[in-house]
Amino acid sequence: MSAADTSVVVVPGWRDSGEGHWQTLWTARLPSAIRVVQDDWITPTRSAWVRTLESTILGAPHPVVLVAHSLGCIAASHIGPEAAARVRGALFVAPADPERRAALSDFAPVPYGRLPYRSILVASSNDPFCPVRLAGAYARSWGSEFVRLQDAGHINIDSGHGEWPLGWALLQSLVEEQAAAPAEPLRSAA
Numbered sequence: 001m002s003a004a005d006t007s008v009v010v011v012p013g014w015r016d017s018g019e020g021h022w023q024t025l026w027t028a029r030l031p032s033a034i035r036v037v038q039d040d041w042i043t044p045t046r047s048a049w050v051r052t053l054e055s056t057i058l059g060a061p062h063p064v065v066l067v068a069h070s071l072g073c074i075a076a077s078h079i080g081p082e083a084a085a086r087v088r089g090a091l092f093v094a095p096a097d098p099e100r101r102a103a104l105s106d107f108a109p110v111p112y113g114r115l116p117y118r119s120i121l122v123a124s125s126n127d128p129f130c131p132v133r134l135a136g137a138y139a140r141s142w143g144s145e146f147v148r149l150q151d152a153g154h155i156n157i158d159s160g161h162g163e164w165p166l167g168w169a170l171l172q173s174l175v176e177e178q179a180a181a182p183a184e185p186l187r188s189a190a
Helices: 023-029 044-059 071-077 103-105 132-143 165-180
Strands: 005-013 064-069 087-093 118-124 144-151
Touching: 005 023, 005 044, 005 071, 023 064, 023 165, 044 071, 064 071, 064 118, 071 087, 071 103, 071 132, 071 144, 087 165, 118 132, 118 165, 132 144
Parallel strands: 005 064, 064 087, 087 118, 118 144
Antiparallel strands: none
């Protein structure tokens, strides 16, 4: 599998990732990127968000590397085994704590099981939406490599993360690793 044979699925969080957000900028830079578009960005429900994400993963033309932010990380942790089998790697950035905000409570409890693919979880020491200790607990339970940033906020445009070169490098490492891996037959989405 080459980098051209990888579908990067961008999974925004609550209220979407707007203009200038690194997810939006990366989607424009990556010709193979597929951005998940939810029907309701303001009052999310787990069943609808996970169904849309699974449909996007299963419809991708190549094996998938996920790039999730905030509530998108939590939605990705809820996908079923058929969609998870198409995922080859994931970059989880600034996961949300759905128990801290009533609008996100439908996503609780967060699954605490090892994910069947390589993942990197990036969190900040001062994220207002998820304590770094909880993000570390997600990383341990999911089997993710944990990257802790000092005072990086929610790792979004509001905290000064536009292009975000470190994140781009982490994504490239996941995509290149998948490109170097031997091709595995994909199960049909039908």
